[in-house]
Amino acid sequence: MKPDSPFLDLETAPRVAVSIDGAPLELPEGANLAAALLAAGVTVFRHTPVSGAPRGPFCMMGACFDCLVDIDGFTRQACMIEVSQGLRIIRPRDLGADDVDA
């Protein structure tokens, strides 16, 4: 079931299959990953290691690092990645801002 998203999506690109925390999800191919996840109703992207506080995208321009997720084993900024078929996205609980790979 798709959670009720706070966002409306005008994008009409064909969807491709990805997974988030092991669950299947369809996102528009080539879309900005952070935008596509927000539109799909994903609001919390990670929890901070210091206090466990939830975080989601803040700047959408690669500057704040709050959109960090794990993709195929690497920590990445979701707002700097485009959606492609088969992305495996994980939201680990204690993903520290210091753990970023690129």
Add this chain to the structure above:
Amino acid sequence: MSTHDLIVIGAGPAGMATASKAADLGLTVAVLDEQPRAGGQVYRDVDRVAALRGDILGADYTQGATLTAGLHHQAIEHVPGATVWAIEDGFRVSYTRAGRGAQIAADRILLATGALERPMPLPGWTLPGVMTAGAGQILLKQSGVLAKSAALVGCGPLLYLIAAQMVRAGTPPVAMIETQTRSDLIEAARHVGGALRGWPYMLKGLKMLAEITRAKVPRYPGATEIRIEGTDTAEAVSFVHRGRAHRIACRTVFLHHGVVPNTQAARSLGVSHRWHAGQSCFAPRLDVWGQSDVTGVFIAGDGAGIGGAKAAELAGRLAALKVAEESGRLSTDERDRQAAPLRSAHARELAARPFLDRAYPPFAGALAPEDATVICRCEEVTAGDIRGHARLGCLGPNQAKAFSRAGMGPCQGRYCGLTVTSLLAAANGTSHDETGYYRIRPPLKPVTLGELATLEHSAPDTAE
């Protein structure tokens, strides 16, 4: 071992205008930008998006296509998706693209890395669902993703712009919680004498305000005591307006109280910066061509001081003239002849700024946040922590890092640096210049060992 005559970092209006002017004057130019397509923040993705959403975004957006077209020049190598993480003397630029590292070199470099949203630390600003207004605009521009129930908080032309765009898109904001006061506007008109010069901008602003008012968006100017409520995501904004407490339910909050120069790359090169009191931010020290006190390093656009998209473009062309003259492609007479009309147009663009800066000053409650408010998002340091460091004798931001790790996360102080400087300056009774700013060292963006291992000296096709 130069690969190009000039390396431009940033493909916004400043970078694009510099590159095409320099190429027209016979220079070989590389343009690096971490975004997948040219345009910068203001014209983000314009070539793809103008046809899809040009009506919502307006002519001020779609005109950017003229600049992106200028990049299609045989002397310009545009490298999109290239994140620059180091610039070393000489100048050797290291960047990552699609998981691989690469380096290029030139004797001259132009930084056109634009602006960042001014940090707006309010209680609750780290909650998911709270974003910058610029982020809201990026979602709309690049992705066609619209917030269904957003409160806009702060002040300034960009806040009205996104509100008007949301109205046009059929998803008007639930409220505009505005921080400027009536006396700010009166002061601006009286003291700057710029109300007249700012008139074209005022007209644009009034047109946007009319759109917002027609859509019956509630406005609360002069709001204070603003906090964002919620547990896992933003649920409401509470504030005081004309002595009465309000609480407005929403699912998204867009914050904005101005933009400030993104000085990371310039600082890493040792360019000196000075506090700009009128714009409440640091800006690099530059000559009339945009040349910094580090030989060969030019800066144009909002990274040089906030002037807006048109001024960025003009400053880019001016810098290109100087670079061409230094490289022997242009006599000083010819340089000056071409510069004259650009210079007066640039001065006209900047004339409205002092008025706008005074009419929409940063929100005092976010410049001096309450003790419990997180100011460093990466390391979760609070305003109270920084004030505590000052009591223990901490004088500057670099010392503060040692006390609390403030500014040591991957954002490298982009969203806490100005706050830390201001808090320490206020607590110690020192000026912003005396207090200083974080020392910025490469890598400017995190880089993996894998990317380092693939570092190759690229052999661009455009090099002679």
